[in-house]
Amino acid sequence: MDNKAFFKLTYGLFVAGTTWEDKQNACIINTATQATSEPGRMLATMMKTNYTTELIQKKGSLTISVLALDCPLNLIGNFGFSSGRDRNKFEEIPYALDEQGNPYLLEHIIARFSCKVEQTIDLGTHSLFVCAVTEAEVTGSGQPMTYASYRILKTGGSVPGLEKPETAAKATETAAAAVPEKPQKRWVCSVCHYVYDGEIPFEELPEDYVCPVCKRPKSVFVLEES
Amino acid sequence: MDNKAFFKLTYGLFVAGTTWEDKQNACIINTATQATSEPGRMLATMMKTNYTTELIQKKGSLTISVLALDCPLNLIGNFGFSSGRDRNKFEEIPYALDEQGNPYLLEHIIARFSCKVEQTIDLGTHSLFVCAVTEAEVTGSGQPMTYASYRILKTGGSVPGLEKPETAAKATETAAAAVPEKPQKRWVCSVCHYVYDGEIPFEELPEDYVCPVCKRPKSVFVLEES
Numbered sequence: 001m002d003n004k005a006f007f008k009l010t011y012g013l014f015v016a017g018t019t020w021e022d023k024q025n026a027c028i029i030n031t032a033t034q035a036t037s038e039p040g041r042m043l044a045t046m047m048k049t050n051y052t053t054e055l056i057q058k059k060g061s062l063t064i065s066v067l068a069l070d071c072p073l074n075l076i077g078n079f080g081f082s083s084g085r086d087r088n089k090f091e092e093i094p095y096a097l098d099e100q101g102n103p104y105l106l107e108h109i110i111a112r113f114s115c116k117v118e119q120t121i122d123l124g125t126h127s128l129f130v131c132a133v134t135e136a137e138v139t140g141s142g143q144p145m146t147y148a149s150y151r152i153l154k155t156g157g158s159v160p161g162l163e164k165p166e167t168a169a170k171a172t173e174t175a176a177a178a179v180p181e182k183p184q185k186r187w188v189c190s191v192c193h194y195v196y197d198g199e200i201p202f203e204e205l206p207e208d209y210v211c212p213v214c215k216r217p218k219s220v221f222v223l224e225e226s
Numbered sequence: 227m228d229n230k231a232f233f234k235l236t237y238g239l240f241v242a243g244t245t246w247e248d249k250q251n252a253c254i255i256n257t258a259t260q261a262t263s264e265p266g267r268m269l270a271t272m273m274k275t276n277y278t279t280e281l282i283q284k285k286g287s288l289t290i291s292v293l294a295l296d297c298p299l300n301l302i303g304n305f306g307f308s309s310g311r312d313r314n315k316f317e318e319i320p321y322a323l324d325e326q327g328n329p330y331l332l333e334h335i336i337a338r339f340s341c342k343v344e345q346t347i348d349l350g351t352h353s354l355f356v357c358a359v360t361e362a363e364v365t366g367s368g369q370p371m372t373y374a375s376y377r378i379l380k381t382g383g384s385v386p387g388l389e390k391p392e393t394a395a396k397a398t399e400t401a402a403a404a405v406p407e408k409p410q411k412r413w414v415c416s417v418c419h420y421v422y423d424g425e426i427p428f429e430e431l432p433e434d435y436v437c438p439v440c441k442r443p444k445s446v447f448v449l450e451e452s
Contacts (some may be wrong), residue, residue, distance in 0.1 A: 005362035006260050008292045008337035010238030010372050031259050034232050035271045036352050043269065043354070045261045066234045111234035121347065121356065126262050128269070128356070130347065136231035146236050146372075160386030 028080035077192025081214035254306035303418025307440035
């Protein structure tokens with residue numbers, strides 16, 4: 001049994017959201033697929049220990065937002081690398097509520113679904129939600145983010161079909177034409193892509209500093225120079 | 227409810243195979259995903275009216291072969307656009323049998339899995355197979371075919387990461403340098419990509435001629451000139 005074979009499967013990348021007792025929460029999943037078209041049904045497999053899974057089980061419904069290929073990586077970091085038990089993941093994210101009162105993203109997605117859980121299949125570590133789709137909307141014309149593209153982008157690679165946004169380098173270049181200045185440096189969390197923007201220089205932060213998004217230690221930050 | 231939203235989901239492309247009473251059969255699916263890693267489990271959702279689905283239900287096990295991005299389109303046509311009730315889909319396809327005696331492809335795939343059905347969830351038009359993975363092997367280093375890439379390639383488009391094979395045009399060009407000859411023409415089934423290679427000129431075939439692979443009528447063939 002070669003577990004690397006599982007890496008050859010193809011997945012999209014989605015935000016699964018729900019609301020329980022007035023609290024919105026969401027996480028990243030890669031396992032959303034259509035199951036039937038008449039009636040419209042979707043599947044989503046989610047880790048049981050995940051806080052969002054726990055809330056979906058209580059609520060019985062969820063949204064699935066389809067991330068766009070050009071979505072910022074720190075959006076994925078925001079929903080994917082921390083738990084809603086510790087922080088409000090929607091604090092800085094524009095969202096709306098569907099008819100069930102569940103949150104879906106208003107930016108950086110190309111489609112969104114509202115799902116009512118019909119059956120929950122217990123798969124040990126995971127729950128498989130079989131859902132009736134109650135709302136479906138195309139919200140953008142771009143390509144979907146795939147798990148494969150995300151893995152490439154995360155390590156600084158480029159993905160066909162995705163123009164790189166004007167980089168800090170280019171912006172600096174333009175500025176430099178007017179007033180010569182030092183190249184931009186920034187400390188970025190290598191796990192969730194949070195960009196440190198505090199007033200204290202990063203090097204002077206205490207050793208027990210942790211990423212405010214994913215709670216990983218100071219040592220996972222890398223210096224990006226442009 | 228906008229059903230176009232479902233087109234924004236991302237899928238791979240796979241051949242699901244099984245054996246029942248010494249008969250090998252297989253079809254194309256796009257719904258294979260990993261469900262859990264401990265133990266290794268996969269999901270596959272398949273149309274009930276599909277002959278392969280019927281045989282998997284009897285046998286209780288299947289293989290899932292992950293198609294390579296550079297697999298020939300007529301391989302997909304062979305497994306995807308006709309029923310094994312009418313013909314032996316493995317007649318011209320190199321394959322091997324796994325420990326359960328189910329067939330998997332030996333060419334044009336990058337990974338393959340052997341799956342034992344643990345649960346079958348009835349979804350009306352479809353059956354959802356929850357499977358324990360009993361064998362998993364990486365068989366190639368290339369990229370996987372995705373449903374999105376297939377849709378582009380099928381209409382003659384090009385896909386990043388996939389070098390076009392030396393085209394008939396190029397071959398003709400080389401030949402023309404030595405002996406001038408007429409450009410190559412070929413009749414291709416627009417549904418399953420079968421290339422007509424009979425001795426009788428295509429135009430002279432009777433009007434009730436049907437594609438030997440997908441059984442569609444003569445009228446779906448198109449003339450490709452290079």
